[in-house]
Amino acid sequence: MSVFLITGGAAGIGAGIAARLVQDGATVIIADKEPAVCAGARSVICDVTDEDEVQSLIDGIAGAEGRLDGIVCNAGFMIRKPVETLSLGEWSSVLATNLTSTFLLVKAGASMLRASHGSVVTIASTRAHMSEPDTESYAASKGGLLALTHALAVSLGPDIRVNCISPGWIDTQHYRIRPEDHAQHPAGRVGRVEDVASLTAYLLGPDSGFITGAEFILDGGMTRKMIYAE
Numbered sequence: 278m279s280v281f282l283i284t285g286g287a288a289g290i291g292a293g294i295a296a297r298l299v300q301d302g303a304t305v306i307i308a309d310k311e312p313a314v315c316a317g318a319r320s321v322i323c324d325v326t327d328e329d330e331v332q333s334l335i336d337g338i339a340g341a342e343g344r345l346d347g348i349v350c351n352a353g354f355m356i357r358k359p360v361e362t363l364s365l366g367e368w369s370s371v372l373a374t375n376l377t378s379t380f381l382l383v384k385a386g387a388s389m390l391r392a393s394h395g396s397v398v399t400i401a402s403t404r405a406h407m408s409e410p411d412t413e414s415y416a417a418s419k420g421g422l423l424a425l426t427h428a429l430a431v432s433l434g435p436d437i438r439v440n441c442i443s444p445g446w447i448d449t450q451h452y453r454i455r456p457e458d459h460a461q462h463p464a465g466r467v468g469r470v471e472d473v474a475s476l477t478a479y480l481l482g483p484d485s486g487f488i489t490g491a492e493f494i495l496d497g498g499m500t501r502k503m504i505y506a507e
């Protein structure tokens with residue numbers, strides 16, 4: 278049975294990915310700062326920015342499950358603040374969570390992933406490519422994560438595949454979505470956590486064996502839509 282580790286799986290997209298992988302019959306470990314409630318998954322409290330906590334997490338999987346077939350590096354957050362008032366501490370906290378955590382997780386998990394010929398999926402964002410104002414730390418972290426993805430794919434292949442999903446707007450129940458929010462998308466709707474979960478399951482599994490170092494834009498067509506004010 279495959280063993281998958283999902284970071285940030287206590288809520289939102291990560292919770293949806295964890296639920297999908299449990300449904301597919303995998304053994305799932307959720308690592309999050311908050312306790313995760315997901316039937317069939319093992320929840321571990323872990324701050325993925327802390328190297329010692331990440332090492333303990335991986336050691337715990339080696340002890341309990343004895344193997345690791347994939348990591349989904351999903352934990353992340355955004356600070357939206359004018360650059361003139363963004364502190365170095367705020368900048369660094371976003372980079373630590375959204376980018377450095379993937380380095381820590383893959384470094385600690387590489388030997389088990391090599392043994393299983395495993396797969397890593399990073400969750401970046403279309404904000405790696407385009408921006409709204411006041412999102413510098415988030416955009417930089419996701420652009421860095423995209424670059425880290427292809428660097429890892431080249432370094433760790435052929436043993437380990439590493440791919441990136443860049444979601445656009447995914448409904449995680451934080452906002453009330455209006456009809457016009459759906460309608461502006463070429464696909465006719467805002468994304469769902471299930472959209473990210475099904476692509477993640479594909480990238481973790483054997484059917485995607487020829488795909489590594491790739492980015493998948495999952496945004497209902499928004500980054501292909503040319504927008505000029507009339």
Ligand SMILES: NC(=O)c1ccc[n+]([C@@H]2O[C@H](COP(=O)([O-])OP(=O)(O)OC[C@H]3O[C@@H](n4cnc5c(N)ncnc54)[C@H](O)[C@@H]3O)[C@@H](O)[C@H]2O)c1
Pocket residue numbers: 284285286287288289290291308309310311323324325326351352353354374400401402403443444445446447448449
């Ligand atoms: N929702 C969207 O529209 C969207 C779009 C593009 C990219 N993303 C990315 O998808 C990922 C998930 O987003 P979401 O919308 O589900 O967010 P969310 O806030 O609903 O969930 C994020 C989870 O990560 C956990 N987390 C945060 N920092 C952590 C840390 N240091 N250690 C461990 N766990 C930590 C939180 O506790 C939370 O459970 C993020 O990387 C986000 O940047 C989301």
